[in-house]
Amino acid sequence: MKKSEKIAGNVANYVDERTGAAKWLKKNLTKVFPDHWSFMLGEICLYSFIILLLSGTFLTFWFDPSQREVIYNGSYAPLSHVTMSASYASTLHISFDVRGGLLMRQIHHWAALIFMAAMIAHLMRIFFTGAFRKPREANWLIGVGLVTLGIVEGFLGYSLPDDLLSGTGIRIAEAILQAIPVVGSYLAFFAFGGQFPGHVFIPRIYTVHVLLLPGIFLALITIHLMLVWYQKHTQYPGPGRTEKNVVGYPLMPVYMAKAGGFFFIVFGVTAFLGAVASINPIWLYGPYTPGQISAGSQPDFYMGWLDGLVRMAPPLETHAFGHTISWNILLPGLIVPGILFTGMALYPFIEAWITGDKREHHLLDRPRNAPNRTAIGAMSLAFILVVLINGGNDIIATHFHLTINGIMWFTRIGIFVIPPLVFVATKRICLSLQRADREIVLHGRETGRLVMLPHGEFIEVHEELSPEKKFTLTQHEQNLPLAVPNTDSLGVRNPQGIKGKLRARMSQANAEQVPAPSESEAKALEGGHH
Amino acid sequence: MSNEISKFSDPGLPEHIHRKSDSDPMAEKRAEQQVAILFLISALGTVLTIASYIFIKQGTFVYLPILGDVEASQLFLGLGLTISLIFIGFGAVQWARRLMPDTEVIAERHEFRSEEIDRKEFVETIKERAATAGLGRRSLIKRSLGLALGLIGLTPLVMLRDLGPLPKKALNETSWKSGTRLVTDPGNRPIRPEDLEVGSVAQVLPELPEGTERTLENIGTDAVLLIRLRPTEFNLDAKRLSWTHNGIIAFSKICSHMGCAVALYEQQTKHLLCPCHQSTFDVTRAAKVIFGPAARPLPQLAISVDSQGYLVATQGFTEPIGPSFWERSS
Ligand code: HEM
Ligand code: FES
Numbered sequence: 001m002k003k004s005e006k007i008a009g010n011v012a013n014y015v016d017e018r019t020g021a022a023k024w025l026k027k028n029l030t031k032v033f034p035d036h037w038s039f040m041l042g043e044i045c046l047y048s049f050i051i052l053l054l055s056g057t058f059l060t061f062w063f064d065p066s067q068r069e070v071i072y073n074g075s076y077a078p079l080s081h082v083t084m085s086a087s088y089a090s091t092l093h094i095s096f097d098v099r100g101g102l103l104m105r106q107i108h109h110w111a112a113l114i115f116m117a118a119m120i121a122h123l124m125r126i127f128f129t130g131a132f133r134k135p136r137e138a139n140w141l142i143g144v145g146l147v148t149l150g151i152v153e154g155f156l157g158y159s160l161p162d163d164l165l166s167g168t169g170i171r172i173a174e175a176i177l178q179a180i181p182v183v184g185s186y187l188a189f190f191a192f193g194g195q196f197p198g199h200v201f202i203p204r205i206y207t208v209h210v211l212l213l214p215g216i217f218l219a220l221i222t223i224h225l226m227l228v229w230y231q232k233h234t235q236y237p238g239p240g241r242t243e244k245n246v247v248g249y250p251l252m253p254v255y256m257a258k259a260g261g262f263f264f265i266v267f268g269v270t271a272f273l274g275a276v277a278s279i280n281p282i283w284l285y286g287p288y289t290p291g292q293i294s295a296g297s298q299p300d301f302y303m304g305w306l307d308g309l310v311r312m313a314p315p316l317e318t319h320a321f322g323h324t325i326s327w328n329i330l331l332p333g334l335i336v337p338g339i340l341f342t343g344m345a346l347y348p349f350i351e352a353w354i355t356g357d358k359r360e361h362h363l364l365d366r367p368r369n370a371p372n373r374t375a376i377g378a379m380s381l382a383f384i385l386v387v388l389i390n391g392g393n394d395i396i397a398t399h400f401h402l403t404i405n406g407i408m409w410f411t412r413i414g415i416f417v418i419p420p421l422v423f424v425a426t427k428r429i430c431l432s433l434q435r436a437d438r439e440i441v442l443h444g445r446e447t448g449r450l451v452m453l454p455h456g457e458f459i460e461v462h463e464e465l466s467p468e469k470k471f472t473l474t475q476h477e478q479n480l481p482l483a484v485p486n487t488d489s490l491g492v493r494n495p496q497g498i499k500g501k502l503r504a505r506m507s508q509a510n511a512e513q514v515p516a517p518s519e520s521e522a523k524a525l526e527g528g529h530h
Numbered sequence: 531m532s533n534e535i536s537k538f539s540d541p542g543l544p545e546h547i548h549r550k551s552d553s554d555p556m557a558e559k560r561a562e563q564q565v566a567i568l569f570l571i572s573a574l575g576t577v578l579t580i581a582s583y584i585f586i587k588q589g590t591f592v593y594l595p596i597l598g599d600v601e602a603s604q605l606f607l608g609l610g611l612t613i614s615l616i617f618i619g620f621g622a623v624q625w626a627r628r629l630m631p632d633t634e635v636i637a638e639r640h641e642f643r644s645e646e647i648d649r650k651e652f653v654e655t656i657k658e659r660a661a662t663a664g665l666g667r668r669s670l671i672k673r674s675l676g677l678a679l680g681l682i683g684l685t686p687l688v689m690l691r692d693l694g695p696l697p698k699k700a701l702n703e704t705s706w707k708s709g710t711r712l713v714t715d716p717g718n719r720p721i722r723p724e725d726l727e728v729g730s731v732a733q734v735l736p737e738l739p740e741g742t743e744r745t746l747e748n749i750g751t752d753a754v755l756l757i758r759l760r761p762t763e764f765n766l767d768a769k770r771l772s773w774t775h776n777g778i779i780a781f782s783k784i785c786s787h788m789g790c791a792v793a794l795y796e797q798q799t800k801h802l803l804c805p806c807h808q809s810t811f812d813v814t815r816a817a818k819v820i821f822g823p824a825a826r827p828l829p830q831l832a833i834s835v836d837s838q839g840y841l842v843a844t845q846g847f848t849e850p851i852g853p854s855f856w857e858r859s860s
Pocket of ligand 2: 785786787788789790804805806807808809822823824
């Protein structure tokens with residue numbers, strides 16, 4: 001026995017005699033993970049979170065979360081002798097007087113952007129492939145929670161340096177709090193310890209940013225991954241892949257090496273961005289004061305859609321009985337986002353109700369084979385896109401020589417018109433893709449080669465698909481509309497009424513599809529040809 | 531469901547194609563060397579990081595194409611870090627791809643739902659355990675526990691009460707009073723109408739009593755914009771016109787939408803624009819909203835001059851400034 005093997009044996013022995021874990025470990029070290037590029041999106045979320053923990057901890061060693069006023073005398077000359085908060089001054093200190101400090105700030109900020117972007121991409125992958133279906137609804141809910149908290153965490157982090165840009169963001173957050181009916185001004189005064197901006201807000205959000213939310217993230221991510229582990233990963237359909245198996249590579253060593261290596265690659269890319277791509281140069285904005293503002297200010301992209309919603313809101317307020325309700329703030333700031341996120345969280349349950357499907361699903365859908373779901377997803381993306389365009393309306397206007405007024409009206413109308421159009425278009429595209437699949441399975445792939453038949457006619461040679469390809473294109477289940485009975489067992493009209501009808505209609509829409517070709521159809525065609 | 535029956539059959543996992551490094555010892559050797567080289571490049575990256583940390587002074591700039599002037603210390607630290615990290619990653623992935631077994635394996639999956647008998651027994655067990663605690667019978671205990679648990683939820687709410695004072699009338703108040711002088715910001719000097727040319731804007735604050743320090747909270751409620759037009763350009767009712775002085779009109783600078791500083795004045799159109807959400811206010815018509823999400827005009831401050839010719843407020847604001855809140859009455 002080699003020396004290293006002996007050591008490994010001893011370690012395994014030590015652990016097992018104290019935990020009895022040998023059996024569990026043996027099984028799990030050979031656990032199978034399917035391989036696909038889209039499965040790396042979730043990994044990027046995890047890795048960027050770890051990068052945030054590491055770079056954030058570095059920043060805490062110098063960052064001073066205080067709104068105490070100080071006079072700056074660090075090495076950034078243009079702000080010499082300017083009065084500012086300690087948190088702004090310490091962020092300047094990190095940027096100019098701590099070696100690697102600016103790098104870490106930029107890595108932290110880039111990692112935050114990557115974290116959010118990867119979470120959103122991951123969520124889209126889960127949605128469009130139907131990975132949220134039973135038994136994975138809990139993980140979908142955790143995911144929606146993580147995205148929501150990620151937006152909050154990012155906003156708080158971005159607010160910490162107390163520069164002119166982020167202070168303006170806090171001002172807007174305060175206005176949203178203040179607009180909440182009945183308790184708004186109380187909430188605002190409690191959060192800010194009195195009148196805006198006060199002296200306590202930054203220290204308070206600091207605790208939330210570095211302790212409370214990261215703790216919650218850690219707990220949620222742990223549960224999320226344990227569930228993935230326990231329920232085993234989903235896989236894309238293909239030859240040899242069924243609802244009853246997982247095809248892929250074993251955890252040790254292949255998956256470990258790939259996933260571990262990938263962590264370093266993500267970290268490396270983030271470090272590269274931090275090194276060369278300047279982000280949030282707070283020294284250019286100056287310290288926060290409520291009487292000033294920097295023009296053309298843009299929030300991070302994960303906040304941009306909220307900004308766009310606020311910008312397009314109608315100028316509506318209700319004044320009655322000595323009270324004010326600001327629809328122009330509540331609608332875009334709380335009500336619409338609330339509906340969006342609630343809808344997103346409930347989607348798996350709504351879909352299951354419509355299809356009446358109570359089975360487990362471990363094979364993913366190709367998006368075209370679930371046209372209704374894909375269209376709903378595309379519609380939601382279109383909504384967010386229209387809103388985002390309005391969030392950048394000032395920048396777009398100057399770039400493309402348009403008027404802000406024009407863009408605002410375009411998006412105000414577009415928000416109602418474009419998403420439904422996108423829904424219809426996407427559904428049609430899915431159905432024609434299904435039709436195209438059907439064509440090539442039955443008639444083969446066009447090769448572009450022409451052959452002259454004996455009697456002089458030219459025909460194009462069609463190449464038959466491989467059995468693997470044919471299987472992949474036809475394996476999906478056919479959606480059947482729910483048979484919702486119109487009458488109950490006694491022949492009385494269905495007591496479910498509207499709810500039942502709605503369900504029947506939706507399940508009908510959900511079942512619209514081009515039938516997948518079957519082997520017998522293919523045989524019949526072949527017979528006809530020869 | 532005839533097509534269910536005659537679906538195309540599953541041909542099973544495609545045959546595994548072996549890599550060159552699986553059979554050719556030379557190729558294997560080459561792959562091994564390649565991985566080792568990648569790891570060594572990472573080591574060089576760390577050397578670069580440490581050298582940059584020690585030898586490059588902060589505040590040294592280098593010129594790079596596209597990026598322009600870049601601070602050298604952080605650039606080279608970052609590049610060193612990038613190389614050291616990314617090449618460990620490349621090495622590990624290459625190792626996995628070239629040298630580790632690349633045959634796909636199949637693991638079985640089982641339905642999560644337990645056997646019928648286990649499910650039954652589970653329900654029985656719960657019922658039985660619950661019965662031993664008398665959960666079904668002891669409604670007095672259940673109700674009092676419910677009450678206790680419900681009440682304990684109040685504790686954190688009560689305990690957070692001291693987070694801040696009650697708003698009382700604070701949201702309705704500013705430092706402006708009848709006779710308060712307007713002073714420049716920055717500079718803190720009182721101003722006369724002559725200091726302001728037609729077409730210009732100035733940010734002003736109220737003069738505070740001797741010895742009072744101006745806080746950010748003050749600025750957040752007191753900031754005012756002065757704009758001077760030709761008196762004939764106004765389109766105001768008599769009361770509002772009387773609040774102006776020789777073509778000078780004063781508005782709260784705190785946006786009536788969400789409180790940003792309304793900072794942009796367009797001289798030609800006489801519009802004030804808030805950069806946050808582009809609410810646009812027409813100065814000639816008492817800051818009426820002509821575009822954007824704001825629902826109310828900017829509050830106007832009534833001004834005049836005092837005996838020494840300095841601009842003063844003739845009264846405080848007649849309505850709360852800034853964003854709306856529940857208790858706001860108009
Ligand atoms: C999911 C997690 C996180 C997100 C999305 C996030 C996001 C951000 C962002 C966008 C900034 C502004 C950076 C800038 O441009 O200056 C920031 C600042 C900061 N973050 Fe985080 N962060 C996260 C986790 C953490 C953790 C775990 C810590 C500490 C343990 C931390 C500590 C800090 C500190 C001290 C600052 C202020 C210093 C500075 O801005 O230079 N963050 N965060
Ligand atoms: S805060 Fe001025 S437009 Fe929103």
